[in-house]
Amino acid sequence: MKTILNAICSKGLPSRDIRNANKVNILALLWAFSLMLTSYLSTQAWFTEIPIAIAFLLHTGIGITMVFSYRHFLIELDEMERKIQLDALALSVGVTIISFSSYSILDKNGILPELDSAYLIALMALTYMVGIISGRLRYR
Amino acid sequence: MKNRLKVLRAEQDWTQADLAEKLDVSRQTVNAIEKGKYDPSLPLAFKLARLFDTPIEAIFDDEVRIDSDKSMLSLTS
Numbered sequence: 676m677k678t679i680l681n682a683i684c685s686k687g688l689p690s691r692d693i694r695n696a697n698k699v700n701i702l703a704l705l706w707a708f709s710l711m712l713t714s715y716l717s718t719q720a721w722f723t724e725i726p727i728a729i730a731f732l733l734h735t736g737i738g739i740t741m742v743f744s745y746r747h748f749l750i751e752l753d754e755m756e757r758k759i760q761l762d763a764l765a766l767s768v769g770v771t772i773i774s775f776s777s778y779s780i781l782d783k784n785g786i787l788p789e790l791d792s793a794y795l796i797a798l799m800a801l802t803y804m805v806g807i808i809s810g811r812l813r814y815r
Numbered sequence: 816m817k818n819r820l821k822v823l824r825a826e827q828d829w830t831q832a833d834l835a836e837k838l839d840v841s842r843q844t845v846n847a848i849e850k851g852k853y854d855p856s857l858p859l860a861f862k863l864a865r866l867f868d869t870p871i872e873a874i875f876d877d878e879v880r881i882d883s884d885k886s887m888l889s890l891t892s
Contacts, residue, residue, distance in 0.1 A: 688841055755844040755853050814847040 688756060695748040702741035709734040755814060763806025770802045771795055817876040821849045823867045838862055 688696070713730040716722045749757055775795060781787040824834050831849070835842040838859065847853035855863065864871045 688843075692841075753841045753844055754856050754859060755847055756841065758853075811843075814852050815843065 689753065692748070692752055692756065695744075695751055699741065699745050699748050702737060702744050706734070706737045706741050709737055759807060759810030759814065762810050763803050766806040767799045767803040771799045774798060816854045817851055818848065818874055819876075820845075820863070820874060823869070823874065824849075827867075837866060 709730070713734060716726065716730065749760060752760065775790070778787065778790055782790050824831070829837075831842045831845045835845045838845070840859070844853065844855075848855055860871050860875065863874055867874065
């Protein structure tokens with residue numbers, strides 16, 4: 676149990692890597708929050724063209740900053756942890772593509788309801804987390 | 816990949832954390848290399864070789880090369 680907790684908390688990583696990871700985490704939270712806020716505001720009557728444009732620019736800007744921040748994090752990362760991150764990304768993308776293609780067959784034939792893009796993002800995030808934890812446990 | 820990193824580190828009386836600091840990697844990485852769970856990149860292997868002032872071949876045991884040598888011998892005999 677302790678090993679799993681250490682893997683989740685990325686215990687033992689240099690402080691530079693933890694600092695970079697925290698920057699990415701804060702940006703990811705901001706990005707998700709801006710998406711939630713925009714979704715809520717879009718239900719309001721006053722939310723017309725100009726506020727939509729501002730929300731679009733803000734959300735996209737945070738997203739792009741997050742991608743560059745993650746790239747910087749990967750570049751500075753300890754090489755074994757970088758391998759764990761890349762393996763987790765590969766697992767996440769692979770599982771999402773396979774799930775999406777399989778689901779689309781059932782969706783097109785009306786067996787399952789229409790696919791919501793939010794499910795794909797959630798699936799990517801979950802498989803990425805599983806990949807990170809299993810990678811850290813594998814190399815301990 | 817098998818290696819003599821633990822022995823070499825012990826000869827220098829360094830902890831895993833000491834070696835990690837000298838190599839600019841995490842202690843987990845040093846531990847994983849010593850246990851043979853993680854194979855270091857070529858730049859890190861060169862860094863190790865320079866640090867211990869010994870050839871890479873003296874640190875890491877390339878089992879694939881030994882196997883291929885054996886298969887070459889069996890082909891020639």
